[in-house]
Amino acid sequence: MTKQHSRTIIEVHILQTTAPGNLNRDDTGSPKSVIYGGAMRARVSSQAWKRPTREVFRELLDPSQLGVRTKRVVELLSKRILAIEPNMESVQAVNLAETVLTEGAGIKLAKPRKKKSGEDNQDEDALQESTYLLFMGNRQYDELARIAIDANAQEDAKAAIKKGKKHIKQIIADDRSIDVALFGRMVADATDLNVDASAQVAHAISVQEINPESDFFTAVDDAKQESDDESDSGAAMIGDIEFNAATFYRYANVDANRLNETLGDVSATAQAVGTFVKAFVSSMPQGKINTFAHGTLPELAVVNVRDSQAVNLVGAFERPVEPDYVQHATEALVRRERELETAYGIQPVKTWIVRVGEDTKAAEELAGEVSSLQEVVSSVESLVADRLSQE
Structure with a gap:
């Protein structure tokens, strides 16, 4: 009952x-x-x-209780790997991180998008990123880093990671981060990693009733203002900002x-x-x-x-x-x-x-x-x- x-x-x-x-x-x-x-x-x-609510969490809770929402998952995981195994080559740490995330967790990665100008990213060595913001706990990153290091000790690291795929997914699924639990996580590529949000915010x-207002402003050029031969008051920029109260x-x-x-x-x-x-x-x-x-x-x-x-x-x-x-x-x-x-x-x-x-x-x-x-x-x-x- x-x-x-x-x-x-x-x-x-x-x-x-x-x-x-x-x-x-x-x-x-x-x-x-x-x-x-x-x-x-x-x-x-x-x-x-x-967002500011989550920022306050950082002042109230230990980092181990919180998550990180980012596309730069390879960078974060490789840094955790190097923190545990500082003698490892950074390239190797990156390769391990990418393998754990793609072959283990089933998360899609890609190079950062091109700039609006259409030019290729200037950094040819730019690390791959997830194709969406991934919200995952700090503890999960630490556990995945240890798995990557253990796999690296095997004869075939990639095969070892693939073999542990179920365990890797379970680590992410068992995320106990407070902010992830409150605000939820959606992983389009691996729906079994989703977390239903426990909090709703209106x-x-x-x-x-309000009427928007506009603030007209000028920015003064300090050097120009001090010059005696200038005919104006030194305004170098003008604009307006809408606001309300x-x-x-x-x-x-x-x-x-x-x-x-x-x-x-x-x-x-x-x-x-x-x-x-x-x-x-x-x-x-x-x-x-x-x-x-x-x-x-x-x-x-x-x-x-x-x-x-x-x-x-x-x-x-x-x-x-x-x-x-x-x-x-x-x-x-x-x-x-x-x-x-x-x-x-x-x-x-x-x-x-x-x-x-x-x-x-x-x-x-x-x-x-x-x-x-x-x-x-x-x-x-x-x-x-x-x-x-x-x-």
Whole structure:
């Protein structure tokens, strides 16, 4: 019989006001946007917030717990081989790396693509790359490096690697890297190496209607400006940058059950969930950040644990909120949560809130008390570990 609390889903709902900026650009350089509720909204894609979230992981976790997403798989693996066997010739290490990846793992490799000019890559000795970004754990690279070294000690290294193909694939398939487990891996050439993502991240949208603005700028030539015989003020370049400012609703969730299936360890799963919550809340896209210094922290973070299904509360903002944006967005978020609870009986198992300022006071209706982010992370980890241990 299925237990009532068989599912453990963690949701993160955030209201965050950013400074004027261009966090996430489209192909024309303009801030991304979307029409929602009949009104233009600022938008930041899920990919643009996943990347900085993963960057925060590096500050919170040991490299052995993380993966690397790259096409330069031959370079990485050959470096690991040479780190273990420094006396090996680099050419031999590269050949072994290519063989392990192609003959062992079944990953397609190719020379880097030609430049846009049509000229061949200037480096004729450029290492082969995977034909797509491959997301694989640091531990996997280390294990594959040892296999390559062991095979090199055999009379026919290539044959030894081919013979161990099943074992090599199993090493990659058993990837226990936290970021790979959370964000998933797709390998078109070898679908048996795919990892289903345990985390979902929504595109962030502004709670209010926005109108993009443009910043006209000039760049001054310092030497020209100091010359007395110049007739102008020294402007050497002019241009404009589009930007916007908004209060964003951000949302993500983690399926702790699926995450635990991938990681195979309750303690590691709880740590992964806590790390994701902390990293997602505190991360910030870096687009044009040197120009706008738009980095902020959320006014409000609501963390729910549900035992039914994940629920995005973006419908609270189908009608754009009016100033004061944070206050009215908080009230709309709370109202939406309560209405869904009444209509569908999906009250969270537990809710925590982290809030700043009086404008977010209405959120206390959801949790009763305010917590710090670190308190929330610790509590979420404990609750996840407890629930998973009872399954």
